[in-house]
Amino acid sequence: MNTPGASSPPLRSPEQAPEDPVLSTDVSESPVQEDATPPPPRGGARRGPDAAMGGLLGSLRSGARPATEQVLAFLTFLSLGIGVGLVLGWATGHDPGVILGNLFEGSIGSSISLGYMLTAAAPLLLVAVGAVICMRAGQFNIGQEGQVTLGAIGAGFVVFHVDASGPVTIVLAFAGAALAGAGWALLAALLKFGRGVDIVVSSLLLVFLAEQLLTALISGDGPLHDDGDGVLGGGTASQSPRVPEKAMLPTIHILGVDVPLAFVLALVAAVLVAWFLASAHAGYRLRILGQNPAVAGTIGISAPRLGSLAVAASGAFAGAAGAAILMGQSFQLNPGVSSSIGWSGLLIALAARTNAAVSVLLALVFGAMVAGGGLLGGDGIPVDIVNVITAAIVVALLCPPVLLAAVRRRRIRRSVEA
Amino acid sequence: MAPALRMAGITKHFNGVPACFDVDFEVAPGEIHGLLGQNGAGKSTLMNILLGLVRPERGEVTLAGEPAVIRDPNVARALGVRMVHQHYSLIPTLSVWENVVLSGEGRVDRDRTIAQIEEVSERFGLEVSPRAMVGDLSVGEQQRVELVTCLIDRPRLLVLDEPTAVLTRQESRSLFTMLRRLVDQDGCSVVLISHNLAEITAVAHRATVMRGGRVVSRVIPAETPVAELARHMIGRDLPGTADVAAAIGADPAPVAAEPAGPAPVPAGPGDAEPVLRIVGATATHEGTRALDALDLEIRAGEIVGVAGVEGNGQQWLSALLAGSLSLQDGEVRVHGQRVPVGRPGSTRRAGVGVVPEDRKTSGCILDMSVADNLALAGLKSLSRAGVVSRRKLHSLAERLVEEFDIAVASVDQPMRSLSGGNQQKVVLAREMSAGPAVLVLAQPTRGLDVGAVADLHERMRQAAAAGVAVLLISSDLNEIMQLSDRIAVIYRGRIQGELARAEADPEKLGLLMGGVSA
The missing domain is CATH 3.40.50.300 (P-loop containing nucleotide triphosphate hydrolases)
Incomplete structure (x- = not known):
């Protein structure tokens, strides 16, 4: 008897659960109320455990509470996640102390480690910031992995085929990468608004297409293929030449740490996007579209136009991440160049509840895991343990609000039945 | 002969408001019985009780003289009571026969199901192509699929909720021809929920009129002036x-x-x-x-x-x-x-300013603040160089909260935390303030x-x-x-x-x- 077609969009993050703490006694949504009896009086009690629960949840809701509270909650759940991950490591016979020590040493143990961590965090953060934009606009583009790949391709064309000075090459490469990523994402948006194809599906499938495209371009007679320059055995592998030294991303020396340029860019992007979403007129419109497309329509927001723009923007950021990978980490295009950074970046944005500031913290954590994980192998600990810890962190960050929401729903159901 | 259906003293409240109060309802074997009333008259609640979708607080249901306890729709179906709801429960991406199978029991047997569909559609003149995809069918055809699904079970009581609301005149006429055949040939009883007076007059043998959860009259429509039916339905208590x-x-x-x-x-x-x-x-x-x-x-x-x-x-x-x-x-x-x-x-x-019916889904944004919601339509005028001025936004919100007497602790409060009346006021304030x-x-x-x-x-x-x-x-x-x-x-x-x-x-x-x- 539920209204047919009243499905919720996919990938709803928990804070968007359409529950209503105050109006919990509203029976107009209960399934048997077709014959519209007048709803009971509303309002009144805004205290009690239900409201407390709502408040607790509200503190996790993106943008609902001051940043300090969000950071505190983040740190709490982060340590919880690391703890769980270490316990899991211990259960499989590895000393938690050694694991933790290696992770620490490899990420923030020295200034060199810090540089590694920031290098790893930069593309993750760029992807996450883009994902925040489109998720806030209610467009569930999940194809960042493909858009990263396209960004790497775009940057590759500039790096290997444009003859310019270093800085110019780097600027052009980022621009080319952003354009390529945006264009790839826009395909999914066009499919959605033109043909009604679910953007979750199309953006996902475009990931695999992007991989094929990359492989074609770096193999055989592809324009990005490495001809080998006469080196023995060269010219056969599916890979590009190495990035010339002039196009390698420089670092900036800050407080004894060589901070990679890509990370500075990503950080600036995160701050700008957070400000844009909170204060700019266009940012408001974006959020309105994401929160309630029906209302957006009545105030003159065109979902196809603004939605496509948001998707393209997220693609552009993912593309820029591709450039950062090529010129800052891999220095070469090969079939796995995106190395799941698109997926991880998306995960960061979702686990951060589409909050740009929290995304920065989470990107650093992910970066630390990547950098620190590199040391584990030396002590005979499988690097996979890092993935387990990362997963535990994500679960710890996502679980509490989900659990709270579930408890709250149960309470509501009880109070309606009573 | 015992009536096909007797519901006696049915009472059901929703949150203290009576949806049905002491309702007596009776349908004779082989008759088309009209059930008339406005929204909220209690028709749907009564039928939901009959179908086992809602449990009454008091009252008894008797089917063909046998007391019946209908706990859920499966029990109702086993007892031969079927209903075609106003909103069809069909799956558009499946074919007709697959949809029919879904509402049945036991093993999926395509050929048998198709044969059954063809037999029923032949007998009642319900043109249905068993292999067609439901999503490709018109609304009238979909209704025929629903009817066939019900009729395959050879029900003794069929309830139709506003069946003609979405049909063309031609389709309605053939539906009624079919219903007459159903009651004449099979001795099935039909309850026709409708607010279309002409329709009730034309098809129903008898009719029960409900208002405000009570039965206000029982009539023989053919012998009752339409105007009188209308009066029963609306009541006399309209304020002058x-x-x-x-x-x-x-x-x-x-x-x-x-x-x-x-x-x-x-x-x-x-x-x-x-x-x-x-x-x-x-x-x-x-x-x-x-x-x-x-x-x-x-x-x-x-x-x-x-x-x-x-x-x-x-x-x-x-x-x-x-x-x-x-x-x-x-x-x-x-x-x-x-x-x-x-x-x-x-x-x-x-x-044009609109305060929509469903303010929660199309009138406001529950996860934004009251101030944001008040400013929603006029954001442009509150911005300079593409940046929304928080100061202007706040002063606008404070002014409207004052003017429309909206009870909030702060304009930064999320919209979600407001009562329904205050949410409504916010929407109204926004729409009216736009001049x-x-x-x-x-x-x-x-x-x-x-x-x-x-x-x-x-x-x-x-x-x-x-x-x-x-x-x-x-x-x-x-x-x-x-x-x-x-x-x-x-x-x-x-x-x-x-x-x-x-x-x-x-x-x-x-x-x-x-x-x-x-």
């Missing part, structure tokens, strides 16, 4: 204009003077150019008729009420004026200017308490007095009668007729609402 004025404490003089001509309104009805003019608006939504050549005009300072049984296009009229429904035919003009309806924000730019030429309110008082209702009504009168053309879409006839200068009755997507308030009486309204031209 004078009573209304007294009841709400308004100065009776201008209200009483209204029919005579220009009272407190700047432009008297009749002489001025209408502010809003809808001509021949026709639209479909997902294959069903939404609006059907609807004509409506409102002048400045006038309150026009749109009455009608729910589901007759009210929501589409409201969507049209919110700019979210595009027309296949016809046009909407505001101050003589054609509005490109269907484009986002088109009607708002033309000066609209036309103000549309759809079911504005639904779910509000008495005080909030009185306040809202007062604001609507003030808006009209200030020269706004007000359109009130409501299924609450009392509200319509209290506020409207003119009442337009909507029926199946068109305006069935218009009445000045002075000439509106329950009988005329009832006839129009039942699809009969007054």
Whole structure:
């Protein structure tokens, strides 16, 4: 008897659960109320455990509470996640102390480690910031992995085929990468608004297409293929030449740490996007579209136009991440160049509840895991343990609000039945 | 012979409000029994109890003389009671026979199911192609699929909820032919829920009229004047204009003077150019008729009420004026200017403000603050160089909260935390503060308490007095009668007729609402 077609969009993050703490006694949504009896009086009690629960949840809701509270909650759940991950490591016979020590040493143990961590965090953060934009606009583009790949391709064309000075090459490469990523994402948006194809599906499938495209371009007679320059055995592998030294991303020396340029860019992007979403007129419109497309329509927001723009923007950021990978980490295009950074970046944005500031913290954590994980192998600990810890962190960050929401729903159901 | 169905003393409350109170309902074997009533009369609740979807607090159900305890729809089906709901429960991506199988039991046997479908459609003249994809079928064909699904079980009691609401005249006629065959040949009894008076008169052997959760009369429609049926359905307790004025404490003089001509309104009805003019608006939504050549005009300072049984296009009229429904035919003009309806924000730019029926989903944004919600429509004027000024936004919000007496602790409070009445006020404040030429309110008082209702009504009168053309879409006839200068009755997507308030009486309204031209 539920209204047919009243499905919720996919990938709803928990804070968007359409529950209503105050109006919990509203029976107009209960399934048997077709014959519209007048709803009971509303309002009144805004205290009690239900409201407390709502408040607790509200503190996790993106943008609902001051940043300090969000950071505190983040740190709490982060340590919880690391703890769980270490316990899991211990259960499989590895000393938690050694694991933790290696992770620490490899990420923030020295200034060199810090540089590694920031290098790893930069593309993750760029992807996450883009994902925040489109998720806030209610467009569930999940194809960042493909858009990263396209960004790497775009940057590759500039790096290997444009003859310019270093800085110019780097600027052009980022621009080319952003354009390529945006264009790839826009395909999914066009499919959605033109043909009604679910953007979750199309953006996902475009990931695999992007991989094929990359492989074609770096193999055989592809324009990005490495001809080998006469080196023995060269010219056969599916890979590009190495990035010339002039196009390698420089670092900036800050407080004894060589901070990679890509990370500075990503950080600036995160701050700008957070400000844009909170204060700019266009940012408001974006959020309105994401929160309630029906209302957006009545105030003159065109979902196809603004939605496509948001998707393209997220693609552009993912593309820029591709450039950062090529010129800052891999220095070469090969079939796995995106190395799941698109997926991880998306995960960061979702686990951060589409909050740009929290995304920065989470990107650093992910970066630390990547950098620190590199040391584990030396002590005979499988690097996979890092993935387990990362997963535990994500679960710890996502679980509490989900659990709270579930408890709250149960309470509501009880109070309606009573 | 024992009646096919007897429901005795059925009582059911929802949150303390009686949906059915001490209802006695009886259907004879082999008859088509009409069940008439407005929204909220208790028809659906009664039938949901019969189908086992709702448990009554009191009362007994007897089927063919046997007491029956119907705990869920499966029990109902086993006892031979089936229902075709107003909204079909078909899966569009499956074929007809697959949909039929889904509602049955046991093993999936395609050939047997197809044979059964063909046999039933042959016997009752229900043309259905078992292999067709349900999503490709018209609404009428989908209904036939639902009917076939029910009839395969050879039910002894079939309930149809507003079956003709979505059908063409031709389709309705063949449905009734089929129903007659069903009762004559198979001795099945049919309960026909409808508010279409002509239909009940034409098909039903007997009819029960419900109002406010009680049975108000039992009639033989063929021998009862339609006007009397209408009166039973609407009731006699509609407030007259004078009573209304007294009841709400308004100065009776201008209200009483209204029919005579220009009272407190700047432009008297009749002489001025209408502010809003809808001509021949026709639209479909997902294959069903939404609006059907609807004509409506409102002048400045006038309150026009749109009455009608729910589901007759009210929501589409409201969507049209919110700019979210595009027309296949016809046009909407505001101050003589054609509005490109269907484009986002088109009607708002033309000066139409809408307080939508479902404020939670289409009126406001629950996860944004009260201030944001109040500023929603005017963000541009609050921004400079593309940046929204928080100071301006706040001062606007504070002003509106003060002016509209919205109970909030802070304008930064999330919209979600407000009561329904206050949410409604926020939406109203936003729409009215934009200085609209036309103000549309759809079911504005639904779910509000008495005080909030009185306040809202007062604001609507003030808006009209200030020269706004007000359109009130409501299924609450009392509200319509209290506020409207003119009442337009909507029926199946068109305006069935218009009445000045002075000439509106329950009988005329009832006839129009039942699809009969007054």
